[in-house]
Amino acid sequence: MNKRKLSFWEIWNMSFGFLGIQFGFALQGGFMSRIFQTLGAEKDAIPLLWIAAPLTGLLVQPIIGYLSDRTWSPRWGRRRPYFLIGAVLSSIALFLVPHSPALWVAAGFLWILDASINISMEPFRALVADKLPESQRSYGFVTQTLIIGIGTWVASNLPWMISQMGVSDAAPNGVIPMSVKIAFAIGAFVFLASILYTVFTTSEYPPEDMEEFEREKKKKNQFIPDILNNIGSMPLTMKKLGLIQFFSWFAFFTMWSLANPALTEHVFSTPAPIESTFNMDVPESAAAFEKANTAFQKSSNEVGRYMGTYGLSSMAFALILTFYTSRKRINRKWVHLGSLVLGGLGFISMYFIPSPEWLFLSFTLVGFAWGSILSMPYAMLSSAVDPKKMGVIMGIFNMFIVIPQIIAAVGGVNFAYKLIGNETINAMLVAGISLIIAGMCNLLIVNKDAITYNPKGEVE
Known part of the structure; x- marks a missing residue:
């Protein structure tokens, strides 16, 4: 199919729903560990509590990718019905998470939240490949990354902003502060509103061969065989990208699960009491607990605020690439390699910084890696696979995102950082080393179309 080139605003509209998706992910990534700690979780138990996120991605994304490939409605299209269903479920879960009365309830809501976000997210990746000609793929994925950066920065700062408006960070033992509850409620609204914007401003191309499409739909019990067949026939470039993804997402899972306990302890010296x-029966001791808990909650706001920096720098990174890729081609391999190495150095620097203000620089470097992770692997992949199977391929590719997170959650991250020492801050060193390894794995990519799309087949 010959696809016309889209304007910036058309690409912006089709990607805008990612603002809400990233609000959900940023609130989850920045504050779920804080919620778990507030509800009494031990530090080393936090990664396992996070296992809901990768497990739901492993199950949901291939299924949604497969179903969306086989969906077509003249009114709603192929991917948009899944955007909408996921948005409604995610918004409900986001609102309820900080009202959890117990640890097991919060862990359960994380399962629901992450499954719902995945229902919306996977089709967004496929939509870029569906709508854009090959020459605009990098541009499209980078524009998504720009919007993701905006969402990450704003959502990560929400509890701090709300606290600055006078909403209390103090709360009784085992109760989530009001500043966090309001932040999650705002996130729920933004999630639904941004998805609705994309649904109503974006159209989709119908299947190129409708008769063949209808025949494929009528085939029964093809899901498992199709998934296994696509895994078995996975292109070599996809496998190599999977190795890069493994070390990249191991690093970021480590950050999401352990940055809050690591940085509140090592940098702010305000560990969770x-x-x-x-x-607690002695007034003075109870008052001391309340003081320590409020200090932990406030420093957690600061950790969230500094983590938002990686969204800001990824946004700037994406903005530069958006302007550049709208006019010229880039070498995706070298861009990704350099970005991941810079991100790794950002994580490692957290161990050595003399004061909290330096976290701004650390997370700025991490943002370069994040901006690249959200665009370059998908741009390289989309140039190396069958476009008719883009939804299911993107879903299968997600395995390389969730498997490292599952390994990290079931003990991998605790084992790795304790090889260095028992202090939780060592987890950030592990994240940095992992990202640098991911960067070096880019040297394995040799597919010319994946590295730099060029109609003449040349690599620049």
Whole structure:
């Protein structure tokens, strides 16, 4: 199919729903560990509590990719019905998460939230490949990354902003502060509103061969065989990208699950207080617990705010690439390699910084890696696979995102950082080393179309 080139605003409209998706992910990534700690979770138990996120992605994304490939409605299109269903479910879950009365309830809501976000997210990746000609693929994925950066920065700063408006960070033991509850409610609204904007401003191309499409739809019990067949026939470039994704997402899962305990302890010197070490029947001891808990909640706001920096720098990175890729081709391999190495150095620097203000620089470097992770692998992949199977291929590719996170969650990250020492900050060193390894794995990519799309087949 000959696809026309789209304007910036057409690409912006079709990608705008990612603002809400990233609000959900940023609130989840920046504050779920804080919620778990507030509800009494031990530090080393936090990665396992996070296992809901990768497990739901492993199950949901291939299924949604497969179903969306086989969906067509003249009114709603192929991918948009899934955007909408996921948005409604995600918004409900986002609102309810900070109202969890117990740890097991919060963990359960994380399962629901992450499954719902994945229902919306996977078709967005496929939509770029569906709508854009090959020459605009990098441009499209980078524009998505620009919007993701905006969402990450704003959402990560929400509890801090709300606290600055006078909403209290203090709360009784085991209760999530009001500043966090309001932030999640705002996130729920933005999620639904941004998805609706994309649904109503974006059209989709119908299947190129409708008769063949209808025949494929009528085939029964093809899901598992199709998935296994696509895994078995996976292009070599996709496998190599999978190795890069493995180390990249191991690093970011480590950040999402352990940055809050690591940085509140090592950088802010305000660890989460353990109730059992206080005699809550003695007023002075109870007051000391409340003071320590409020200090932890405030420093957690600061950690979230500094983490938002990686969204800001990824946004700037994406903005530069958006302007550049709208006019010229880029060498995706070298861009991704350099970005991941810079991100790794950002993580490693967190161990050595003399004061919290330096976290701004650390997370700025991490943002370069994040901006590249959200665009370059998908741009390289989309140039190396069958466009008719883009939805299911993107879903299968997600395995290379969730498998490292599952390994990290079931003990991999705790094992790795304790090889260095027992302090939680060592987890950030592990994240940095992992990103640098991911960067070096880009040297394995040799497919010319994946590295730099060029109609003449040349690599620049």
